[in-house]
Amino acid sequence: MTGPHVFVLKGYPRLSETFIAEEILGLERRGLDIRIVALRRPTDDSVHPVHGEIRAPVAYLPEYLHDAPLRVLGAWWRVRRRPGYGTALRRFLADLRRDPTRNRLRRFGQALVLVDDLPAGAAHLHAHFIHTPASVTAYAALVTGLPWTCSAHAKDIWTSPDWELAGKLAAARWTVTCTRAGRDRLAALAPADRPVRLGYHGLALDRFRPLPLLRPRRDGADPDDPVRLLAVGRAVEKKGFDVLLDALARLPPDRHWRLTHVGGGPERAALEARAERHGIAGRIAWLGPRDQAAVLAEYRAADLFALPCRVAGDGDRDGLPNVLVEAQSQGLACVSTAVGGVPELIGDGVNGRLVPPDDPEALAGALLALIGDPDRRRALGRAGQARVARDFDSAASLDTLAGYFGEVPARDAAPAAAE
Template identity: 60%
Template sequence: MSSNRKIAVVLKGYPRLSETFIAQELLGLERAGHELVLIALRRPTDLKRHPIHDEIRAAVHYLPEYLHDEPRRVLRALLRSVPKAGFWRALGPFLRDLLRDRTRNRFRRFGQALVLFSEWPGDAGWLHAHFIHTPASVTAYASLMAGVPWTCSAHAKDIWTSSDWELSEKLGSARWTVTCTRTGFEHLKGLTDAKSRVHLSYHGLDLDRFPVFGGSHSSRDGADPGDPVRIVSVGRAVAKKGFDVLLRALSLLPDLNWRFDHIGAGDLTQELRALADELGLADRVRWNGALDQKDVLARYRDSDIFALACRIAADGDRDGLPNVLVEASSQRLACVSTAVSGVPELLEDGENGLVVPPEDPRALAAALERLIRDPELRQRLGAAAERRVRTEFDHQSSVRQLIGLFHDEWRKVP
């Protein structure tokens, strides 16, 4: 590959435990022979890493998360950039954006783009943003400054919490954009005349890291207090995951024996703990915090039910297709979730999982009770879910699609 084909990938943060789908894509691109350099808008906050992060060879460069934290670096970037034509190419679009979005955040993204332009990573000749909100803003400005093309992977929150005017303009300036659910795909296509440049690409799963489970899930049915049914959920403690709804559903269950494990960190953890106490669930709920991928895999195999009560949050934030549902399904674990965004694109109610309306603790409790009492149903749904994941959600297909999109564009670039 010629040197100007190096891809600078702009990320909100790196590495992040909740974004294994990004890490597996980066590793897939590297293994296909693509040279990457990673540009992160913030440093990691997770105390642990997944093993995959240690396999990715790309160098990581961190931009100032807040401009006032590194004023000399930002001033140096401004002084270096002002004499160059690229600065003036980007200034006009920035000012137009600022008139519609008069926030500190807008200055922050332009300042981060200046630092990226000033400290350009080697011979990178292409920019790719993961998330179409703030990382794509930095990428779009830097693309104008450096005179290099850019592309984008859009996911969930970034789509649904961004204004239509901004999405439309980014879709128009990016060479192409991929997104991971049909609902997001249809929404983005509706915002641009360049519909052929929007592509649906499911993340999929690295099945080598989630091999076939050679054991079997239990036949627990909630009758034995010494051997309770094990319910697990994995996700950050944030509003869109609906863990408060899940806790309320658990409190509505009849006199059955179960235990619930939550895996993940997040701002709402203490609030959820307090809710569990209020509902009288404290002795049946374990809060495990963030775990690495190997530990999460072990929990899937040791559990009976996976539950995730996805919802649309008050600010419009929502999941796309939660990767944890794909992971749990790969281990024949019976899943129950809600009809939000891309969840029904993986789970069909009664076929390979149970799907209930969001924000409905009673419906969720009924689905959980059904799964608790019926181990044969769990086994049937889990087996069907695994078949679907292993035939339709292998991440290699999404990596091949991305490689094809890059190559198609590179053939157009002199």
């Protein structure tokens, strides 16, 4: 296929979406001409090194239509003459009846601006996330007749209604997702001629070398040399960090530990207050968001990694958290839960520990056992490192993904309806 591939992202660049940046860079290195369009501008104070290596130019749609009314109105005036505009408008109005929200109006307006701003010769649209970016992309595809595809991940799969997923899966040429659990949910809603493929993100392992030397044999007995625990992730419900704090509060006082948390998120203040109530705030360092180099340094300084994922009240859950793959790449023993795609990486007692979600007693027991047993931590860490090296090197997955993009035709003869 000739012409650029236009990648539609919710925001770019974002510290929490390193996997998307690594994928874009890997596809560029395999010959894809990519242009990035984001629905919102960056909010993070820093970026990862990978963002500086990506050549793709970046354009931004108006995050809110009232912020750029003349831009939106001008786009509508020009786009309304396109042959596919009527089809897209009818699809949008049908969607609006089922989802009468300002968000739905915003996505259609953003789609008009996307069409108006498409680079010359654009051959294909690709949405990262099957919720709002895919809505914008699907409407734009109907207007232009361009084929579109989608990468689905976690929250977008589990919090979108079936009717909307089914419509997008029927319209996209193919969809790829990063866990078997996510693939199974989407495949059950997709027609037979619109494949849903499994593709683990993996790691660009060269960025995570050289591998660390053997870790100290801390066992929590020495108050001057406590076991170093690490948790990385946004402070949101599905990460279960409140459960982690409840578990840590249950540990006996004669086992000495310190926890470092890396990440921002809306629940950060509530978590800090919870730690105060438990009387463990003095043992916790809240670092906030950090770039990849800083996070890598924390993996290498830690003795034990904890991420007690759960299903949130709105159905949101993790796919396969990249931080678990990263931690295991560094030989760091991990404790997590059997939620989402986590069991696709970690076998309980094989290369990590899995406990039930929302169970601080079970989590405390697993943490306590590993805090006091550096040999067991080392064995689990080595097994995790071997698993990542064998099955989660991104080079192979990127070769496969690049092949999928090569399958996309230059233009759909009759674009399918899109939700």
